[in-house]
Amino acid sequence: MHKLYVHPLPVRIWHWINALGFIALILSGVQIRYSDILAVLPFGLAVQLHNAIGFALIGNYFIWLLFYLFTDKIKVYHPDLNPARYYRDSLRQAAFYGYGIFKGRPNPHHVSVYRKFNALQSITYQIIMILLVPLQFYTGLLLWDVNGFAGSIELFGGVRMVSTVHVLLFIFFSAFIFIHPYLASLGHTPTAHFKAMITGYEEVEEEPVKDVAR
């Protein structure tokens, strides 16, 4: 058993601010949307909170983005350009989560610094971080000043479209907030990945995978 430094400090800082922020955004967002049946916070305050946290998280996102853009760790966010290998790895990983894990089979993915994510993680994190999160921020920004951004909203397909996309993504992220910690608890111990996301170090069972240059 030895330790591998997989989550550098900027990523950890970004992640935990982001996680808390998303929870606060989901809660304040629910309050805004359902102010007719829910009155935990006054409507105006909920809107102010939602906006402030939204901007804070947009700023926070750049910690993550700039870190990955300007270090060679960007590789963990590269797609697998070999479809056959991609599908094989994904199916193996899915079979592990759906079946193998209950039988005590070993995880088919081996963590290394440049391949810390398994096939399913990497595709979800790529889609979420490079597409959905920015889209959520962008639609949120447009809705924050509907008049000021009238032109951009027109381009996007109208304010109804912007709002629908924002809400659909809200539903997605609400589900993600439950599924993601569940999947993160499936390490060799339930808390292993959580500790890794705090300390930066993942414990790896076997000899380190010597190469990533596959």
Added chain:
Amino acid sequence: MTTLKKILVVDDDPVVGKSFDRVLSGKGYAVITARDGQEALDKLAREDYDAVFTDIKMPGMSGIEVAARVKTTRPWLPVVIVTGYGSDANEAAARKAGVAAFLRKPLSPEMIEDSAHAVMPENRPGAAATAVASPMPAALAPGVPWRVGTFARNVGLFFAAPFIGLAYVIALPFIGLGMLAWRGYQALAKREQAK
């Protein structure tokens, strides 16, 4: 036309040699592997190489000893030590032996390519003259020099990633159905034959 640069990779783990080969072949290098120090020295005695990359921890002769022996017989030949985790004592010993650079595992393709490029004598001004006296500092470890081409490619792949990912997801059911159909067709064809 340029001739291929010959690189000897010494590691008891064949995976390492394979990854060097994958990264460097087609880029003007020929990668030859040796599984231990003795095999490496034998190969070096028989043929000329342009650079040696050696692991430190190997059964039998250590990488440091390989480096030291190469340096006594071929002081002009750059030796790069590939080190594992937190082996500062090893590094001091290797530095003494006069190695050209250190590479710290885990290796990325860029690390391999850039270090291979950097240790070639024509890319090391004055290296030939000073190879014996002053070992190059561990300039390559652990980072990699910044290059515009690599950066552009990395960022391009990064922003393409979610779209490639979505394409994979969308294609999945079709590929699944296609595979099922193919299996079914094969099974039917077999039954026809059996009749």
